[in-house]
Amino acid sequence: MKPWLYGCIPRPHPRGERACSTTIQHVPSRVLILGAGFGGLELATTLSEELGDEIDVTLIDRNAAFSFGYSKLDVMFGRHTLAETRLPYADIEKPGVRFLQQTVLSIDAEARRATTDEGVYEADFLVIALGADYDLDATPGLADGGNEFYSFEGAARLGEVIPTFTKGHAIIGVCDAPFKCPPAPSECALLLHDDLVARAVRNDCQISVVMPFPRLVPPSPETSAALLDAFVERDIAFIPDRRVSSLDPARSVAVLDDGTEMPFDLFLGVPRHRAPDVVLESGLAVDGYIPVGQETLETQIPGVYAVGDVTTVGVPKAGVFAERAARVVAASIVATIRGGEQPEPYDGRGSCYIEFGHGLVGRVDVDFYSGPKPTGVFNEPSDALVRDKEYFGSSRRARWFGS
Secondary structure: OOOEEEEEEEEEOOOOOEEEEEEEEEOOEEEEEEOOOHHHHHHHHHHHHHHHHHEEEEEEEOOOEEOOOOHHHHHHOOOOOHHHHOEEHHHOOOOOEEEEEOOEEEEEOOOOEEEEOOOEEEOOEEEEOOOOEEEHHHOOOHHHHOEEOOOHHHHHHHHHHHHHOOOEEEEEEEOOOOOEOOOHHHHHHHHHHHHHHHOOOHHHEEEEEEOOOOOOOOOOHHHHHHHHHHHHHHOEEEEOOOOEEEEEOOOOEEEEOOOOEEEOOEEEEEOEEEOOHHHHOOOOOEOOEEEOOOOOOEOOOOOEEEOHHHEEOOOOEOHHHHHHHHHHHHHHHHHHHHOOOOOOOOOOEEEEEEEEEOOEEEEEEEEOOOOOOOEEEEEEEEHHHHHHHHHHHHHHHHHHHOO
């Protein structure tokens, strides 16, 4: 990886002859980023800020637009339309960065090369930020007998289904761990409660949350207790340490991993997550995801990094952790190009906003690496945190898309 190329440039000779003058031409280092979620967007933005036209960043994603993950709940409960959540990648205008809407078909990590449905791309630095896919088929009956709310398409469908739910048992069920944004099932339950109250049908409905954790937010007992208090206040049942292993659509029954059967009238599922096929086929994955070094998020192959949900680095699968990891990767790449010192190791910290219903938002600040075990500090739900969450979104929209 040589950012400088020594070349011989023809120049006019005083006698009309051609002579050769040795000059230095700058050849930008090439960075190929696969995936334009939190991690990919923050990485491309930081590299552009640090190096500008001295870097050649290619950012590839199969989608035409980005949406914040928490917007799925807004779509489900009629706060926003699907179109209103989308931020087009075409709006990205940053020095040294180009976006391509293409689908990655294969990854050759040793060669730092990716093949898409439209071309082949090689780089000096390869960063894999393709996130996690949803495996509905891993839970028999989920595709036919339930509704998942973790994809935007699923959330949009539920935006039409939920208003028709007026009585019976609603189950918010997690099908396996790990899964993105661990507080999301709790948020879904609390917002569903508000929706049913607003439609004056809450007394005719039951709400249950099934989760394969002993607590609603495992790193933070305080946050878990606050959510559980909110559940008790609203008569929402919590079934801990269990996952939904299958659905029986004919009988409208969810079967848990211990054989317990729970009848339902509305099932809202969190599907099993897994790395995309192209990652599994690349040879980089171990036990389903890409292992990386905690210090700089580099894989076992020099110059190849991975950030976000596609990795196993000991933190939750959530955008804020991918974003923070991307800053470390950017600093590592800049240091390598400029010959400087490597950055401070990734610290495993992040803050997650939590919808508590009644128009209030709480927050948990989590630290996964500093102590002997992960810790989380709970911030009580408030109007102020509603504004903080709004700023969280607007500041990143402005930073990444200039809007």
